[in-house]
Amino acid sequence: MFRFFVTKLGQLIPTFLGITLLAFAFIRLLPGDPVTLLAGERGVTPERHAELMVLLGFDKPIWQQYLNYIGQVLQGDLGNSLVTRQPVLQEFFTLFPATLELSLCAMLLATILGLPAGVIAAVKRGSWFDHTLMGVALTGYSMPIFWWALILIILFSTPPLAWTPVSGRIDILYYFNQPTGFMLIDSLLSGEKGAFRSALSHLILPAIVLGTIPLAVIARQTRSAMLEVLGEDYVRTARAKGLAPWRIVGLHALRNALIPVITVIGLSVGVLLGGAILTETIFAWPGIGKWMLDSIARRDYPSVQGGLLLIAGIVMVVNIAVELLYGLINPRIRHRR
Amino acid sequence: MSTSDEALKSPAAKRHIHAERLREFWHYFSENNGAVAGLGIVILLVLLAVFADVVAPHSPIQQYRDHFLTPPVWMEGGSWEFILGTDAVGRDMLSRLIHGARYSLYVGAIVIAIAFSAGISLGLIAGFFRGTVETLIARTMDIILAFPAILLALVLVTILGPSLTNAMIAVSVVVLPHFVRLTRASVVSESSRDYVTSARVAGARLPRLMFITVLPNCMAPLIVQATLSFSNAILEAAALGFLGQGAQPPTPEWGAMLADSREFITRAWWVVTFPGLAILITVLAINLFGDGLRDALDPKMKRS
Numbered sequence: 001m002f003r004f005f006v007t008k009l010g011q012l013i014p015t016f017l018g019i020t021l022l023a024f025a026f027i028r029l030l031p032g033d034p035v036t037l038l039a040g041e042r043g044v045t046p047e048r049h050a051e052l053m054v055l056l057g058f059d060k061p062i063w064q065q066y067l068n069y070i071g072q073v074l075q076g077d078l079g080n081s082l083v084t085r086q087p088v089l090q091e092f093f094t095l096f097p098a099t100l101e102l103s104l105c106a107m108l109l110a111t112i113l114g115l116p117a118g119v120i121a122a123v124k125r126g127s128w129f130d131h132t133l134m135g136v137a138l139t140g141y142s143m144p145i146f147w148w149a150l151i152l153i154i155l156f157s158t159p160p161l162a163w164t165p166v167s168g169r170i171d172i173l174y175y176f177n178q179p180t181g182f183m184l185i186d187s188l189l190s191g192e193k194g195a196f197r198s199a200l201s202h203l204i205l206p207a208i209v210l211g212t213i214p215l216a217v218i219a220r221q222t223r224s225a226m227l228e229v230l231g232e233d234y235v236r237t238a239r240a241k242g243l244a245p246w247r248i249v250g251l252h253a254l255r256n257a258l259i260p261v262i263t264v265i266g267l268s269v270g271v272l273l274g275g276a277i278l279t280e281t282i283f284a285w286p287g288i289g290k291w292m293l294d295s296i297a298r299r300d301y302p303s304v305q306g307g308l309l310l311i312a313g314i315v316m317v318v319n320i321a322v323e324l325l326y327g328l329i330n331p332r333i334r335h336r337r
Numbered sequence: 338m339s340t341s342d343e344a345l346k347s348p349a350a351k352r353h354i355h356a357e358r359l360r361e362f363w364h365y366f367s368e369n370n371g372a373v374a375g376l377g378i379v380i381l382l383v384l385l386a387v388f389a390d391v392v393a394p395h396s397p398i399q400q401y402r403d404h405f406l407t408p409p410v411w412m413e414g415g416s417w418e419f420i421l422g423t424d425a426v427g428r429d430m431l432s433r434l435i436h437g438a439r440y441s442l443y444v445g446a447i448v449i450a451i452a453f454s455a456g457i458s459l460g461l462i463a464g465f466f467r468g469t470v471e472t473l474i475a476r477t478m479d480i481i482l483a484f485p486a487i488l489l490a491l492v493l494v495t496i497l498g499p500s501l502t503n504a505m506i507a508v509s510v511v512v513l514p515h516f517v518r519l520t521r522a523s524v525v526s527e528s529s530r531d532y533v534t535s536a537r538v539a540g541a542r543l544p545r546l547m548f549i550t551v552l553p554n555c556m557a558p559l560i561v562q563a564t565l566s567f568s569n570a571i572l573e574a575a576a577l578g579f580l581g582q583g584a585q586p587p588t589p590e591w592g593a594m595l596a597d598s599r600e601f602i603t604r605a606w607w608v609v610t611f612p613g614l615a616i617l618i619t620v621l622a623i624n625l626f627g628d629g630l631r632d633a634l635d636p637k638m639k640r641s
Contacts, residue, residue, distance in 0.1 A: 014476045018477065019483055029496045135371070138371075138624055139621055142572075142621040142624050143617060144575055144576070150598075150602060154602060158603050270486075274487040274488055277580075278576060278579075281580070293580065304492065304495070308492060312480075312483040
């Protein structure tokens with residue numbers, strides 16, 4: 001077990017170095033030299049330019065610059081935003097709870113709907129429900145979510161319905177402390193009347209949009225995992241013993257079918273964070289996805305560089321955590337070389 | 338023994354075997370109604386793209402100054418001249434959509450051509466030269482996969498500059514790892530088979546072993562991956578177009594058309610609805626086809 005953990009964690013190091021290398025290369029691959037880029041629109045005099053090149057270490061050999069960069073990253077220094085002059089790390093983690101809340105709600109929605117749908121489709125294999133569900137799931141899987149967002153806005157946010165607002169996390173009427181950074185929880189804690197309702201109505205459409213593809217994936221994965229498990233000998237034994245059908249499906253089959261499904265859920269972090277860029281941009285949701293895109297548009301390259309590193313880092317850590325968890329549940333994985 | 342070998346090698350016999358395989362494939366494939374429908378739609382889209390100039394009633398970039406935001410024909414104020422209406426600068430929606438099919442299919446085809454050939458080569462190299470080379474390739478692919486696809490594509494386009502060509506390059510990089518991993522895994526499992534050992538003993542050189550002995554036996558999952566990546570590439574490129582980092586105006590690319598339409602969301606639903614519907618139908622058709630292909634090419638996998 002210990003060995004398994006160590007090898008898995010050991011694999012993190014080259015990937016981490018690769019990610020830093022890519023983030024490091026990003027600023028240097030852009031057209032124009034780094035100082036001119038960092039100076040932004042205002043520009044610098046040639047003397048100041050030369051001075052800054054030395055000051056920021058861009059005159060050193062490239063490998064030394066890279067080592068310096070790694071050193072800074074390990075100390076948590078990702079540079080400052082060109083626009084706000086704030087440390088990039090701080091900006092990122094101020095906005096991160098918004099993205100986390102949206103992603104968690106999207107995933108919750110996808111799991112609550114996808115899991116039972118997949119189970120029912122597998123149990124009633126070949127029925128109209130199965131066919132319809134698989135059709136819907138493939139449609140969801142093929143969905144351009146940026147268009148889906150616009151269609152939902154047309155349907156639910158514009159007259160005649162006009163049920164939900166189209167931008168932000170909560171109505172500007174409300175102002176309260178945010179101890180958790182999660183608007184749903186904070187609005188409840190604030191005790192302000194209507195605040196929770198407002199937060200929820202802001203969240204619902206973006207969460208549906210972001211959850212659509214994971215929902216389709218979970219439903220498809222659950223169905224195929226269930227079909228596989230339902231054909232196993234132990235399920236046949238359980239049937240032969242005369243157990244109630246719901247016990248067979250719920251206790252014997254589902255528990256084993258859940259393993260690949262949980263893996264799929266865990267490995268969708270990348271999909272969620274990618275989807276967050278599109279979803280947050282359309283719904284003006286103040287999270288890291290929108291922040292990344294805005295930073296690219298504003299040529300705020302240190303922010304883009306830092307965001308790139310942090311997002312890839314999060315995806316990497318979560319993926320490894322899922323694999324470790326998987327090894328914990330399933331000894332066959334742990335002992336495989 | 339030798340005579341039957343000779344007989345098997347004659348061109349006529351080979352053709353017969355191919356025809357037989359194709360028939361078997363079609364037998365399995367045509368059982369799946371969705372897959373056949375998907376294939377039909379794909380063929381229709383290809384025909385539309387090829388004959389866009391003939392089929393489209395108007396030029397995709399011609400602006401009719403008297404017809405800004407004309408609604409589709411079945412709505413009040415619509416006319417047969419512009420069946421699906423016009424956009425904010427008076428361009429015919431239907432013609433732009435038909436021409437847009439060109440860009441989407443073109444993007445998908447080029448991306449797959451690049452990712453398929455590069456991915457297979459890297460995968461073969463990784464599978465045949467184990468050790469450092471393999472580790473290096475595998476880790477590089479891990480790194481690419483650590484980034485959300487759209488984010489990496491966005492960053493690459495930022496470096497290269499926004500254009501359709503650069504969007505295609507960026508998307509190719511993003512879909513590449515799937516091909517590399519799949520090829521490597523099949524090569525590793527095939528390499529230990531007897532027929533590969535016997536070819537090696539018979540003195541086959543490395544290129545022959547790679548491309549003629551092993552690769553054909555790894556093709557089925559790769560072809561399935563290629564169709565699925567084709568639809569993915571269309572989605573990613575459209576997303577880049579939507580974010581203004583892909584095809585540039587006035588190109589009638591579906592993603593870019595959607596980006597232009599956003600401000601008319603409350604006034605003209607048709608400029609928003611149709612381009613996205615076109616993307617959805619195309620991607621769905623290709624995925625249906627890909628699912629059918631998977632079932633037909635590999636009856637062991639998910640016959641359900």
